[in-house]
Amino acid sequence: MSSSRSIRWLPLTEADPVANQSLDEALLRARSHPTLRFYRWNPPGLSLGYFQRAVELEPRDALPDHRLVRRTTGGKAIFHDRTELTFAWVYPETWLPGSVPSSYDVVHAMLRAAARACFVELENRGAHSPIASDVAGSPWCFHDSSERCQILRGRKVIGTAQRRIDQWVLHHGSILLEEARPTKGTGGLRDVRPTLSFDELEAAIVTAFADGFSASIVPGEPRMEERTAARELARERYGCETFTHRR
Amino acid sequence: MRPADRRYKESHEWAKQDGALVIVGITDHAVEQLGDLTFLEFRVEAGQEVNAGDHFGEIESVKTVADLYIPISGTVREVNAGLPDALDALQENPFEGGWMLKIEPKDPAELEAMMDTVDYETHVAG
Numbered sequence: 106m107s108s109s110r111s112i113r114w115l116p117l118t119e120a121d122p123v124a125n126q127s128l129d130e131a132l133l134r135a136r137s138h139p140t141l142r143f144y145r146w147n148p149p150g151l152s153l154g155y156f157q158r159a160v161e162l163e164p165r166d167a168l169p170d171h172r173l174v175r176r177t178t179g180g181k182a183i184f185h186d187r188t189e190l191t192f193a194w195v196y197p198e199t200w201l202p203g204s205v206p207s208s209y210d211v212v213h214a215m216l217r218a219a220a221r222a223c224f225v226e227l228e229n230r231g232a233h234s235p236i237a238s239d240v241a242g243s244p245w246c247f248h249d250s251s252e253r254c255q256i257l258r259g260r261k262v263i264g265t266a267q268r269r270i271d272q273w274v275l276h277h278g279s280i281l282l283e284e285a286r287p288t289k290g291t292g293g294l295r296d297v298r299p300t301l302s303f304d305e306l307e308a309a310i311v312t313a314f315a316d317g318f319s320a321s322i323v324p325g326e327p328r329m330e331e332r333t334a335a336r337e338l339a340r341e342r343y344g345c346e347t348f349t350h351r352r
Numbered sequence: 353m354r355p356a357d358r359r360y361k362e363s364h365e366w367a368k369q370d371g372a373l374v375i376v377g378i379t380d381h382a383v384e385q386l387g388d389l390t391f392l393e394f395r396v397e398a399g400q401e402v403n404a405g406d407h408f409g410e411i412e413s414v415k416t417v418a419d420l421y422i423p424i425s426g427t428v429r430e431v432n433a434g435l436p437d438a439l440d441a442l443q444e445n446p447f448e449g450g451w452m453l454k455i456e457p458k459d460p461a462e463l464e465a466m467m468d469t470v471d472y473e474t475h476v477a478g
Contacts, residue, residue, distance in 0.1 A: 155410070155417045156391040179390075180415035204385045205416045251414070267416035272363075 110200075110320035115142035115327065117307050122150030122174040122185070123343045124335070128327060129193040130177050130342075131334035133268060133275040139196040140325075141314055143307050146185040148172055154180040154246075154266065158352045161244035169286050175349045178266035178277045181246040188283035188293065190303050192310065194276040198269070200318065209253050209265065212276055215317040216255060216263060219309040225297045227262070230254040236261065238291045247281070247291040260292035280306065354379065354473065355447050359466035362475060365423040366447065367455075367463055374424055374463060376453045378411075381476045383446050386413035392436040396453065400428045404462060408453065420452070424462045430454040 120128075125144050132140050149171045153159060155178060162182055165173070171184065185191065194212065201208040213229070220227045230236060230250050238260040240248035246264040250256065255263040265278040282301060283293035295301050315322050327335070342348045354360075358368035364382035368375045383389070391412040396402060402422045409420040432452050435442060442450035457463060467475060 154415070156393070156412050177417065178415070179412040179417045204387065205418075206387045206414055209414070253414075265415070269416060269418040271419070 110318060111139070111323050112314060112318065112320045113138045113140045113325045114311055114322050115140060115325060117143040117145065117190075117303060119145045119147045121148060122146055122152065122172045123339050125150070125191070126152070126174050126176060126343045127335040127339040128331070129195075129275055129277070130268075130338050131331045132193065132195045132327070133177075133270055133273055134334060135328070135331050136197070136271060136273045137328070137331075139200065139320070140193075141311065142193045142195075143310075144191050144193070145187070145303070146189065146191070147187075149187060150174050150185040152176045152183050152185060153349070154178070154182065155268070156352065157182060157244070159350045173349055174343055175351070176266070176277065177268045178275060179268070180264065180266035181249055182244050183246045183264055183279050184285045184287045185279065186283075186285040188281065188295075189285060190280045190282060190306055192278045192280070194274075194278070194314070196274055196276075198272045198274055201274075205267070205269075206253065208267070208274065208276070211317070212265065212278070213253060213255055213263075215313040216278065216280070216310065218317070219306065219313040220294065222309040222312065223294065223298060223301055223306055225257065225294045225301070227255045227257055230256050230261075240290065245288045246279075247285065247288045257292050257294065258296065260290070262292050262294060282306070354469050356469045358447075359463055359468060360472035360475075361421075361423045361466055363421055365421060367423045367466060369463060370454070372456060373429055373454045374426070374457050375451050376423055376455055377446055377451045378420065378442075379472075380446050383443060383450075386411065386416070386418065389413045389439045389443050392439060392442070394431050394433075394436070394452070396422075396428050396431065398428055398430055402426065402428055402455065422453075422455075423466065424455055424457050425459065426455040426457040428453055429456050
């Protein structure tokens with residue numbers, strides 16, 4: 106069956122934390138096409154939630170080398186280590202009308218389908234709380250689970266958050282293939298599938314989104330104006346101490 | 353039925369005439385769609401001129417940050433500065449304790465052009 110919906114797929118790349126966050130916001134503000142982008146962090150990044158106080162993560166001297174950045178999405182801090190696959194899903198609200206929590210449920214169901222295709226069975230945390238990876242009062246996303254969290258063997262392995270502007274949504278997702286160094290006690294998909302590669306997981310997520318949204322997938326790359334906007338955002342926002350330490 | 357003493361925007365803000373000023377907030381539908389509110393920050397202050405559609409703040413719920421938009425052009429006369437620390441008021445009663453701004457309107461006709469309660473109910477139901 107042919108589909109009138111299409112998703113632009115921006116395949117896995119690797120960039121520094123400022124460039125990664127700048128491009129995600131540029132894609133959101135462009136509001137041009139539903140886009141699923143994958144990336145890794147080089148150097149590793151420590152991202153603060155949009156409203157999070159930077160002081161919660163101080164001192165950072167004991168942490169592995171990283172660059173600090175603030176996300177435009179909500180939630181708590183994440184240490185984006187070399188073993189994390191990150192996605193940015195940019196779409197118009199009309200694709201998932203309903204409440205904000207229900208939009209998480211739909212995306213999380215697609216992530217479960219993708220993991221299952223990689224022979225990893227994720228579960229919704231549900232009402233069961235606390236779980237093994239929870240640490241009371243921790244500033245880290247992966248130490249704080251909610252009922253919608255995706256868990257593996259009782260530990261949080263995916264962190265997601267959103268930003269909504271002008272009826273478009275940026276849904277960020279951090280998927281741990283292995284535990285990030287500073288957030289001990291979490292887990293990763295390789296706990297179950299030690300050979301799981303970034304490419305295999307990415308391909309499974311692309312397929313799950315295509316199926317879930319009944320959409321065709323069109324591989325692409327950021328347009329010139331999106332790249333230009335990203336450079337501007339890097340200069341004026343994500344690369345600026347005033348934004349990173351705004352709270 | 354939502355209060356009939358005010359007007360509504362498709363983007364789920366309400367605006368209510370109060371003497372020479374217009375009180376502004378977001379609707380119960382917006383609050384319901386967002387889920388549990390965790391943070392609110394205003395980006396405008398008293399004395400600032402604003403235009404309908406301008407961004408005036410951000411609100412976070414369930415790890416989602418959403419922009420807030422000005423429903424009516426004019427000059428901000430008061431900001432409900434205590435609201436970010438009293439989000440229960442917004443969660444429980446967005447039409448009264450959850451008000452956000454008081455604006456001196458530039459053109460009162462802008463308020464009239466917004467949806468009345470019946471139209472807004474239809475919009476939300478659709």
